[in-house]
Amino acid sequence: MALRMRHHLGKAMSDLRYEPTLFRTRARIADTTVVDTWSAVLVWEPRRLVPVYGVPVGDIRGQVVPTDPQPAAPDLTTVPGMLGPMDFSLHTCAGTVVDLVLDGVTVAQAGYLPADPDLAEIVVLDFNAFDSWWAEEQQTVGHAHDPFERIEVLPSSRLVEVSLNGTRLASSSRPLLLLETHLPPRWYFPAEHVESELLTPSDTTSTCAYKGFASYFSLVDGNTAGKDIAWTYRDPRHDALPVRDHLCFWSERSDLVVDGQPLPRPVTPWSTPEEQAAADPDRLEFG
Secondary structure (H helix, E strand, C coil): CCCCHHHHHHHHHHCCEEEECCCCEEEEECCEEEEEECCCEEEECCCECCCEEEEEHHHECCEEEECCCCCCCCCHHHCCCCECCCCCCCCCCCEEEEEEEECCEEEEEEEEEECCHHHCCEEEECHHHCCEEEECCEEECCCCCCCCCCEEEEECCCCEEEEECCEEEEEECCCEEEEECCCCCEEEECHHHECHHHEEEEEEEEEECCCEEEEEEEECCCCHHHCCCEEEECCCCHHHHHHECCEEECCCCCEEEECCEEECCCECCCCCHHHHHHCCHHHECCC
8 A cells, every 4th residue: 555655754753763964063152162073863852843963972072961860751641742843851752861061061951862772872962052053064043954854935826815813914826835844835925915014023033944034923903813923034044045025824823715725724833732632633744
């Protein structure tokens, strides 16, 4: 029987996964290089959607010291089935939490030693505990890149409309369709095709490892459902360059119609836990 790839890959979500990298990896705190290795490994703990860097203990400048006492293990029955980028301190496989001690300065709980023979002497590192990460001479932002992830931006002539509670927020017959592995399709609207008088800039920002730094917009009426409902990339990275200054709306939280056909709201880590629990498994993104 043929395998549907999204479902096939999704079955591995509950496993501890890893993949060796093929480039030099460095991490810095201020101007000090703390990690410098040709042997970094990408590690996905169970339920994690994005990887973190794991590096050999010997390629870390400083000491790797188990914390005392060890933090309590999380109650995994309360953890969602799919975890996006979030607090590093939540670990979903057995292992040991470690501090990094650099020139007498302790970076608390910055690492994790998974208790798995395939990852022996590999310490998984908190991306945010360091000031910068580098793949060869290119700085990495947000989180480690997934080698099985890609972005494609396609111009479209379909009529795409987005609304919330019956109020139209945008409509365009020349949107851009951004396809990103494992994510639902994202429709980006030219600024002139957005009902800009309904939106106000938000203080919220976010970082995507592949697209760059996003700025958000909320509805001017202050409706909770419209908080940070849309975003834009003013200076996108690499493959996302075509969506510069376009606006995209959360399809998880708004109503999308394409060529007159209403689309169901996708279920992703940005949906509520209740929506995730109630969803048809075939509607779940990320497998």
